[in-house]
Amino acid sequence: MTVEVDVRAGLPAFTIVGLADAAVREARERVRAAILNSGYEFPARRIVASLAPGDVPKMGAALDLALACALLAASGQLPRERLDGHVLFGELALDGEVRPCRGTLAVAQATRQAGLGRLILAGARAHEARLVEGLDVAPAQRLSSAVRVLCGGEADALLARTPDAVGPSEAWPDLSDVRGQHHAVRALVIAAAGGHNCLLSGPPGTGKTMLAQRIGSILPPLSRTEAIEVTRIRSIAGSVAGGLVGERPWRAPHHSITTAGLIGGARRDSIGEVVLAHNGVLFLDELSEFARPVLEALRQPLEDGRVAIVRARHSTIYPARFMLLAATNPCPCGYAGVGERCRCSEAELARHRRRLSGPLLDRIDLLAQLDHDAGDDLGSSAPIGSARARELVTDARERQAARLREDGVTLNAHMNAAVLRRRVTLDERGEAMLRSARERGMLSARGRHRVLRVARTIADLNASGRVRARDLGSAIALRGDAGLAGKRAA
Numbered sequence: 001m002t003v004e005v006d007v008r009a010g011l012p013a014f015t016i017v018g019l020a021d022a023a024v025r026e027a028r029e030r031v032r033a034a035i036l037n038s039g040y041e042f043p044a045r046r047i048v049a050s051l052a053p054g055d056v057p058k059m060g061a062a063l064d065l066a067l068a069c070a071l072l073a074a075s076g077q078l079p080r081e082r083l084d085g086h087v088l089f090g091e092l093a094l095d096g097e098v099r100p101c102r103g104t105l106a107v108a109q110a111t112r113q114a115g116l117g118r119l120i121l122a123g124a125r126a127h128e129a130r131l132v133e134g135l136d137v138a139p140a141q142r143l144s145s146a147v148r149v150l151c152g153g154e155a156d157a158l159l160a161r162t163p164d165a166v167g168p169s170e171a172w173p174d175l176s177d178v179r180g181q182h183h184a185v186r187a188l189v190i191a192a193a194g195g196h197n198c199l200l201s202g203p204p205g206t207g208k209t210m211l212a213q214r215i216g217s218i219l220p221p222l223s224r225t226e227a228i229e230v231t232r233i234r235s236i237a238g239s240v241a242g243g244l245v246g247e248r249p250w251r252a253p254h255h256s257i258t259t260a261g262l263i264g265g266a267r268r269d270s271i272g273e274v275v276l277a278h279n280g281v282l283f284l285d286e287l288s289e290f291a292r293p294v295l296e297a298l299r300q301p302l303e304d305g306r307v308a309i310v311r312a313r314h315s316t317i318y319p320a321r322f323m324l325l326a327a328t329n330p331c332p333c334g335y336a337g338v339g340e341r342c343r344c345s346e347a348e349l350a351r352h353r354r355r356l357s358g359p360l361l362d363r364i365d366l367l368a369q370l371d372h373d374a375g376d377d378l379g380s381s382a383p384i385g386s387a388r389a390r391e392l393v394t395d396a397r398e399r400q401a402a403r404l405r406e407d408g409v410t411l412n413a414h415m416n417a418a419v420l421r422r423r424v425t426l427d428e429r430g431e432a433m434l435r436s437a438r439e440r441g442m443l444s445a446r447g448r449h450r451v452l453r454v455a456r457t458i459a460d461l462n463a464s465g466r467v468r469a470r471d472l473g474s475a476i477a478l479r480g481d482a483g484l485a486g487k488r489a490a
């Protein structure tokens with residue numbers, strides 16, 4: 001984004017052109033006051049500021065600092081060539097203070113990519129900008145400090161930093177709180193290990209929500225690259241304290257959420273839950289309560305790992321690669337599969353199935369089924385603690401990353417058909433098993449891919465180089481679409 005300012009003789013006026021929104025127009029007032037209150041002269045001439053490119057909407061007040069400095073240069077109060085190679089980013093208070101703005105990390109990355117030398121911005125965001133290696137970051141608390149820096153002077157001192165969060169937070173509750181439900185816990189560990197989307201299904205009160213809330217405790221910490229991506233998104237969303245985010249994202253929107261809330265774009269710069277969940281977990285509790293169009297909207301991010309937000313003629317792409325965890329009762333009354341207890345009619349069961357089937361179930365690799373009985377048996381032993389589970393998950397992920405290094409993915413869940421063909425081969429027994437599942441109508445072509453991905457993860461958890469028939473058998477039993485059978489088999 002380039003700011004040009006032209007000052008010439010004529011009636012005193014200050015005009016900004018280039019698709020400026022209300023906030024940019026208000027910038028005129030802030031820039032004028034900040035310039036005067038910093039002891040500079042505001043030229044009583046005809047001033048035209050142009051923001052380029054003209055067809056990109058600009059929002060917020062982040063251009064204030066650039067506008068003010070360009071104006072000072074255009075009116076001879078600052079040598080013009082001093083602006084070369086600099087990016088100025090910040091809002092101005094009326095008294096000339098430079099205020100931090102959202103999206104600092106994204107701007108810092110863009111500055112580096114554009115090969116510009118130096119970024120001048122509010123001191124409060126300097127730590128965030130410094131996450132970009134090789135970028136010269138100059139904090140400026142006031143307009144006058146920015147001018148001093150432009151003229152070759154010293155930048156302001158860096159403010160004391162908020163410490164980086166590191167590793168998974170202690171705040172995650174532990175998996176060992178969950179009693180019984182060994183199958184479901186194992187399914188969750190497999191899901192975490194391979195990054196698979198996972199559906200938790202079971203009667204009310206069996207621990208679905210409880211289990212989902214513990215996923216963060218068994219996922220490995222963010223890598224530095226992942227952490228920078230998460231920080232960049234938080235920064236655009238305006239919820240970063242400065243420094244690197246260390247926490248893997250966990251988003252659990254209520255089922256009343258709208259499509260815009262989930263995907264983004266409700267307001268011009270609003271970020272959706274799927275983007276906030278990037279590199280982390282999106283948890284949809286009570287899945288069947290979400291509006292159908294909201295669930296349909298998950299298709300694109302689940303498929304592509306990103307979303308495009310289109311506003312007017314402009315579209316912005318955000319990363320949205322997350323692990324989907326969903327929880328549901330198996331039927332409206334909640335007790336399908338529990339003896340004769342289910343009171344739902346066939347029509348109600350069919351409606352429940354329809355709500356969840358289609359685009360979503362197609363993207364869910366595995367099912368964690370919680371039993372009514374095991375949930376009752378709260379006295380039974382804890383299956384596994386989070387620390388041990390995280391070790392298993394981390395080891396399995398290292399194996400995947402090593403195997404998939406040349407395929408452009410790091411997790412089994414992200415293997416497409418071509419990668420599957422290259423990396424997952426079955427022995428004869430395995431092939432026969434798949435054939436038979438297919439012939440019994442249990443497995444579609446897509447279903448086959450899902451089963452192969454999960455089988456590969458189970459083999460990784462078993463530290464096995466090959467996918468054996470029993471890994472495959474477990475994967476078939478954990479098929480994600482098996483959870484909504486109602487009274488009949490699906």
Ligand SMILES: Nc1ncnc2c1ncn2[C@@H]1O[C@H](COP(=O)(O)OP(=O)(O)O)[C@@H](O)[C@H]1O
Pocket residue numbers: 177178179180181202203204205206207208209210211374375378
């Ligand atoms: N397997 C379990 N082990 C320990 N506590 C459980 C278990 N299942 C349920 N609970 C207890 O019951 C409460 C409700 O469980 P919840 O996870 O909300 O069930 P669901 O989401 O399946 O309806 C939990 O907060 C927990 O106290």
Ligand SMILES: [Mg+2]
Pocket residue numbers: 208209210285327
């Ligand atoms: Mg629940």
